[in-house]
Amino acid sequence: MRNVILAVLTLLYPLLIYRGMGHFEPKWLALLLLAIALTRAVLSKEKVWLIAAAGAAVLAAISFFSNQALPLKLYPVLVNAVLCLVFALTLVYPPSAIERLARLSEPDLPPSGVRYTRRVTQVWCGFFIFNGSAALMSALWSDAAWAIYNGLIAYLLMGILFLGEWLIRRRVKAAHG
Numbered sequence: 001m002r003n004v005i006l007a008v009l010t011l012l013y014p015l016l017i018y019r020g021m022g023h024f025e026p027k028w029l030a031l032l033l034l035a036i037a038l039t040r041a042v043l044s045k046e047k048v049w050l051i052a053a054a055g056a057a058v059l060a061a062i063s064f065f066s067n068q069a070l071p072l073k074l075y076p077v078l079v080n081a082v083l084c085l086v087f088a089l090t091l092v093y094p095p096s097a098i099e100r101l102a103r104l105s106e107p108d109l110p111p112s113g114v115r116y117t118r119r120v121t122q123v124w125c126g127f128f129i130f131n132g133s134a135a136l137m138s139a140l141w142s143d144a145a146w147a148i149y150n151g152l153i154a155y156l157l158m159g160i161l162f163l164g165e166w167l168i169r170r171r172v173k174a175a176h177g
Helices: 002-021 026-043 047-066 075-092 097-105 111-141 143-175
Strands: none
Touching (some): 002 075, 002 143, 026 047, 047 075, 075 111, 111 143
16 A cells, blocks of 8 residues: 555655645755655555666755755656666666566567667666656746656656557567567
8 A cells, every 4th residue: 555655655756746835835845855755665565766866866865955946847857867777787787677577577588579678678778768858847947847847748658658559569479479
């Protein structure tokens, strides 16, 4: 149940920050960022969330001491950068991130599957670069644009990528028997 609540808070982060900016000073919202990031890091067994929490702590500290909202809006940029770095490192030090996930359900992945999962990992790296760039532009543009992009559009794009990859994977699997 804690993980579900944390996932919902993480998904709602842009909306919570956007709505909160009308009622609270940024320095107090910085505590929300810190709480969400640290809780995710503690509950997760993955090092990536420890790295994100460290970055979030820096952003929260900057926001707290400057009482500025921009560092709070940079959290999605940070998350995309960290995820891109993690995925890119698995391209340098295989197996790729997507291959690792694929092997959970298909331990005997054929060479064609390894090539495919490597390509999908590259696509996700591209997505993280695009998404992080869009998150940055929206943060610099306006509070409303930031909330709409990071609280809705980014999730829709991620869902489209998941669905598109699933459809392509079905075709690739069928072609390779």
